[in-house]
Amino acid sequence: MRSSSTYDYIIVGAGSAGCAVAAGLIAREAGSIAIIEAGPSDRHPFVKIPMALIWLMGSRRDWRFKSAPMDGVNGRQINIPRGRMVGGSGSINSMVWFRGRQDDYDNWGVPGWSWSDVEPVFEDVEAKTNPNRLAHPHPLTEALHNVLGRNDIAPPTPEYESAGVCHFNLRNGRRWSAADAFLRPAAGPDLTVITGHEVTRLSISNDRADGVYLGTELLRATKGVILSAGSIGSPDLLMRSGIGPKGSIEKQIVDAPEIGQNLQDHPGCGLHFAGAESGYGLTVKQAANWLTAPLQYLTGRGPLASPTVEGAMFFNARDTDPEPDVQSHFIPFFMNWKGSRYAYGSGYFADVCVCRPKSRGSLTRRNGQLQIDLGLFKDETDLDTLSHGLFRLRDLLKQAHGDKAAPEMHPAGKATTLDEMRAYVRSAAGTAYHPVGTLRMGTDKTAPVTPTLRVRDIDALWAADASIMPAVTSANTNAPSMMIGHRAASFIVG
Template sequence: MYDYVIVGAGSAGCVLAARLSEDPDVKVCLVEAGPADTSPTVHVPAAFGKLFRTRVDWDLDTHGEPNLNGRRIYLPRGRVLGGSSSINAMIYIRGNRLDYDGWGQPGWSYDELLPYFIRSEDNERGASEFHGVGGPMTVADGRSRNVMSTAFVEAAIQAGYPTNDDFNGAEQDGFGLYQVNQRDGKRCSAAVAFLHPAMSRPNLTVETNVEVHRVSFDGDRATGVIGSRLDEELVIRAEREVIVSAGAYNSPHLLQLSGIGPAELLRALEVPVVLDQPEVGRNLQDHPHVMLVFAHSQPVSLLIASDPKYGQEFVEHGTGPLTSNIGEAGGFFRSEDGLPAPDMQFIAGPVMFADGGLGMPTDHAISFGACLLTPRSRGSVTIASDDPTAKAKIRHNYYDDDADLRAMVEGVRRGLEISRQRSLAPYTERQVGGPESESDADLREHVRRATQTEFHPVGTCAMGTVVDAELRVRGVEGLRVVDASVMPTVIRGNTNAPTIAIAEKAADLILGRQPLAPAAVVSASTA
């Protein structure tokens, strides 16, 4: 028997386990389906692509996407301590003030959430009105500084965009080099930052390689979880609460398997209904992304990282190409006049990025492209079977709203414009798999053919519909959801840092602590 059982040791789960177990009178159990994060590859930033479709990846994909020529899109998700923060590109972005203010949820405005971002942070640039030091999560400037990343930023400036040396500061618009979650050149995942320092506490138990099959109930109150390690069934009891932190795909999947979801679907699959809640699994959002890839003859891409001397440099000094997070540079811009905040983000990497990260680089290359930050299209996650080991049916419905497709066409057009600037001339000798022309028709077809996920799913257990403003599942007792699935709308940027901030605030809510005082930042507009 534990006070709190947390399902999922990803970004949110690691934060919750660490923060809740700070109270020595509270017993916490953190349950993770995957293994410990002991693989050396997890901690080498440039190697995260090698983790795709391995035992530390849930290896999900969408069903055929109707607006992407029926293609199935690969969706990597971390299945390991640290979750997706152990296999992601480590970009530290908070999003825009308008994102949080637009949620319309009490306690979740930008000013109210900013102190939780700051509490988590240990920024190597030092403390400021927007940044913190001394927190568990290291935020650092990238150490790779590939010449192509610098050239990309210069090209964006040549194309007329402003510079920005802090996307999490007073303004979000502009181009620059990203800060990353790295410590001494190595990945600083949520497990490294929050969980490992807490694992020696006697009141915290971490169970790995345990797949949770359902939440157990006594009437309408959650009492624990039922799962298995290999063929051994495990029952873990929660005296106070069960907290589901399994991510935007797996959290609604688990709720539905537990009897919380659309009653018609659950009955059809012979799942006993605990609560008819049709919004569980709906409202799925993501940032669609279209890469442009340019091959060249300059021996400066991350292909050089296989040279043993760079492995030695990484081990001895924490520098060199193996510290690259791939997406080293980028920026935020508005695809049309009159928008209140950026609706597009560029990410650029000094490598040939093909097939959603599954393709092998064959040449020295640079890859960059836009992702849509404010999609109108909505998808869904539903169980396809009452067998808890069966994967969910996921459909993002990318470009279901044609406005999304029009915006992505403009994003590709802007990327092609940047590619023609003089600073990128040495690195854009040959385009690989680009559009046939820059006509609207050809760009639309290219977007349908080349769209991949930007790995930012949210919204499937949203505040205001599935959970309340304290993240309690509405209609039952003793059950919360704490992860990216509770975001009513996706934020303008990478979702890892916001997920950590959500969990930081959730820990205070769960323990009944006073919320951190809203930030008194006069100029705290990131619009």
């Protein structure tokens, strides 16, 4: 609990990036630091048990955002889970560990953020998170190593076509989030962690951030405020504080037209396969497996030890180029069948996500309400790439599983032509839960954030989380978010 209402620095959000920012400021002896988290602590058994993330999603530890109805997906609204607790989305995610592609960073074109700049930061982060191969993957996941030409146990990579069991930020079979790797080791008299309090707006005086409001309560920050509330929370907080596009916010202080724009995520859509005793599932034959699951978990085995996503493939959707343009996540569980979390049966699921989507969405505030338009398939190239990718996914899974392959249950025979597949994707697609880009960093005057993470036009205000990525990296975004947080302190204190 807090003993003061004034700190040197206040960090908003104890997520993947925010925890790393806090540790960096403490390591630099930057003064007194408060990190404020809207959600509760992460001390709950479901946070540690890998498979339990399916119960965290939709719980009070999830913000449970919903998108606006989107034309590209037949007017549907899509669920947007975001972690709402210490550790942030890194406390409810599948812990798949990917840095992204080297040229993702070079392509950002931001001075100081090329691959050669960020690689050593990833090395540092990984010394603390120790990503490693899943100890006991399901045999169906293990079989992915048979395809895309390698046959070894190296993890798949977006750098070239590859498939196999992923690496995860797990320690002894338990989640090892940014809270474990950064925040808890930084504990001490200079660090105050405040949970269960949502920052409702920033205090700005003479174009300088000097504190935050928790409802009516003001906490002061003498040296500055760092926004690490994530790709939705950080721009939303700026807009609630009068910093954003003209006309869309009340009591405007700064006209910043790009705040909340450039929203992008990996669009994804998958195939369900079901067959007797194929994949983890609720069946009479697997009853004994579930009864002993808690005991198996203690040895790092069985369904509870699985982070659901176990493997991945990177490949070229049309098979016309050696360069991968899609990622597939492989889940050896029969789950989310027809939208229901539990269903009788056993099987597996794999999706296809577009690595570098071209579509862009936006966050806006209307009548005091946040509107999230993910912009899915606004650029139909994404729809085509994803649809072609699903055809190739079918072939790759057949190759991987051979006579152990289960029949496809959904969409099954209904998507055999490109038009049918496109229609299926529009009816079923979601995202990989990787929103980024809403506070794009850049050197141009309209980029909301500078290459040293300053929020433009406001002094003593920085942003450090997934929102600052100019473009989404080619794979999952947790490691890149920690990398951003880990670098931030050097800019802030420097």
